[in-house]
Amino acid sequence: MSLIMLHSPLPASSGPSAPLRVAHVMAGAATGGAELFFERLCIAQAASGLSVLPVIRREKARAQRMQAGGIAPTELTFGGMADLTTRWRLKRALTAFAPRVTVAWMNRAARFTPKGNWVLAGRLGGFYDLSYYRRCDHLIGNTHGLVRWMKEQGWPENRVHYLPNFATDLADTAPVRPDGVPPDAPFILALGRLHKNKAFDVLIRAMRYLPGQWLVICGEGPEREALEALARQEGVADRVLMPGWATQPGGLIRACSVLVCPSRHEPLGNVVIEGFSALKPVVAAASQGPTELIRSGENGLLAPVEDAQALAHQLGTVLEDPALAHRLALAGRADYDQIFATGPVLTAWQQFLSSVEAP
Numbered sequence: 001m002s003l004i005m006l007h008s009p010l011p012a013s014s015g016p017s018a019p020l021r022v023a024h025v026m027a028g029a030a031t032g033g034a035e036l037f038f039e040r041l042c043i044a045q046a047a048s049g050l051s052v053l054p055v056i057r058r059e060k061a062r063a064q065r066m067q068a069g070g071i072a073p074t075e076l077t078f079g080g081m082a083d084l085t086t087r088w089r090l091k092r093a094l095t096a097f098a099p100r101v102t103v104a105w106m107n108r109a110a111r112f113t114p115k116g117n118w119v120l121a122g123r124l125g126g127f128y129d130l131s132y133y134r135r136c137d138h139l140i141g142n143t144h145g146l147v148r149w150m151k152e153q154g155w156p157e158n159r160v161h162y163l164p165n166f167a168t169d170l171a172d173t174a175p176v177r178p179d180g181v182p183p184d185a186p187f188i189l190a191l192g193r194l195h196k197n198k199a200f201d202v203l204i205r206a207m208r209y210l211p212g213q214w215l216v217i218c219g220e221g222p223e224r225e226a227l228e229a230l231a232r233q234e235g236v237a238d239r240v241l242m243p244g245w246a247t248q249p250g251g252l253i254r255a256c257s258v259l260v261c262p263s264r265h266e267p268l269g270n271v272v273i274e275g276f277s278a279l280k281p282v283v284a285a286a287s288q289g290p291t292e293l294i295r296s297g298e299n300g301l302l303a304p305v306e307d308a309q310a311l312a313h314q315l316g317t318v319l320e321d322p323a324l325a326h327r328l329a330l331a332g333r334a335d336y337d338q339i340f341a342t343g344p345v346l347t348a349w350q351q352f353l354s355s356v357e358a359p
Contacts, residue, residue: 022353023053023099023118025090027078027108030059031245032193033270034125037165038105043069044166044342045349053097055090057108078108087112094118101353103140107132119358123163124150126267137358143268143292159359161352165270166345167336168250170278176251178216180241187214188315189256191249191271194221194242196264199285201227202308203262207236209312213319214239216256218246253278258318258325263287264305272300273340276332281325283314299331 024042028035038054039062046052047070054073056062066073074093076086091114094102103121104113110122110132122133123140130153133139138159141147150160181187188210192198200217204227207215217227217240224242231237246252253259259275261284269289275282276293282300284290285307294300301318303310318325338344 019049019051020350020353021051021053021097021099023055023094023097023102024105025055025102025109025113026105027057027076027112028106030061033165033268034106035062037270039066039069040166040168041345041349042066042073043071044346046071048346048350050350050353053093053099055093078112087114090114091116101356104133104136110136119356121161121356130155138356140352143289145288145292146267156359161356163348163352164340164345165268165273166340166342167270167273167277169336169341170250170253170274171333173250173254173278175255177255178218178241178243178252180243181214181216185214186257186319187216187255188258188260188319189252190215190217190219190260190262191246191253191274192219192261192263194219194223194227196223197266198223199262199264199306201230202264202285202306202311203260204230204236204240205234205308206262206312206315207231207240208234209309210316210319212239213315214241216241216243216252218243218249218252220245249274250278253280256280258283258315260311260315261285261290262311263290266290269293273336275300276336276340279329279333281318281328282332283311283318285311293335295331298328299335300328 026038042052042054056073056075057078058075063073076089077083078086094116099118101119103123104110105123107128115135120136121138121140122136125142139150139155140161140163142165144162147160147162151157231240253274259280259282261269261271266287266289272282272290272293284294285305286302287305294302296302301314303314
């Protein structure tokens with residue numbers, strides 16, 4: 001991918017022609033990395049001059065955030081198999097808007113989004129069931145690993161595209177220390193849904209090897225009770241805080257000493273990119289996404305998946321060596337500027353939207 005115009009996206013159009021029109025269809029949950037990136041992308045594309053139609057599953061908070069960003073979404077039900085109205089309402093909205101490209105985000109949106117007088121692209125953030133995308137003309141993956149996998153499943157090379165996520169630039173965000181951590185004490189920060197895939201259990205076990213250090217896990221999910229019980233069992237409950245979701249995590253990221261992504265399964269790892277943006281050293285387990293983002297020892301540190309002691313060693317290395325932490329943070333920020341900032345990602349999307357054709 002050519003990384004040009006790193007801080008300014010390509011114009012949506014030149015001369016007297018109308019702005020390029022793109023529709024984005026998101027039927028996902030109220031929270032999640034893909035859902036939040038969908039919001040950021042729609043708002044940023046509209047601000048860059050594109051004509052954007054966001055179609056979302058009814059979600060008051062998401063609609064309010066998008067409206068605050070200057071773009072009003074169309075809200076539909078996107079229910080189960082008995083939902084007989086969303087498909088034709090969606091087709092009516094798309095036909096009226098007449099996009100050049102319609103992007104269906106993840107399985108449910110791909111199941112509902114019809115073909116029409118537009119190029120239909122499916123955007124995947126994980127190793128999903130590709131049968132949902134049978135109507136799509138093209139597929140988009142946000143990691144090179146996903147792109148390789150989709151080609152291995154039989155998709156033609158010229159119909160699979162790598163388009164990375166961008167993260168908000170947090171470098172100038174004011175630090176916000178979490179309640180409960182002693183003043184001036186360094187702390188480790190983890191963000192994400194409290195789910196087995198995120199391996200916060202491994203992280204909590206790692207704290208046994210980091211005496212005196214504090215850990216803050218911001219998120220919510222089905223594993224809360226099990227994780228709280230594990231922290232008590234490991235004797236670290238007094239140093240492990242789980243305050244729930246952080247709707248504005250930028251200040252916490254800026255305040256932490258090291259950001260950690262311990263996931264067993266992580267197709268991308270938006271939190272890694274957020275750490276790069278915030279000039280923070282990042283330590284991660286060597287799952288799919290982080291191994292693509294992190295060059296261990298250069299722009300972050302990796303530990304083997306499921307290895308609490310190795311994870312603790314890498315975290316301790318960063319906490320005990322400020323010079324190393326600074327070098328890792330600077331290298332991560334350089335990657336952010338070149339690849340994962342708003343400008344280069346909007347440029348890549350603009351090139352895709354303006355050139356892709358139906359097969």
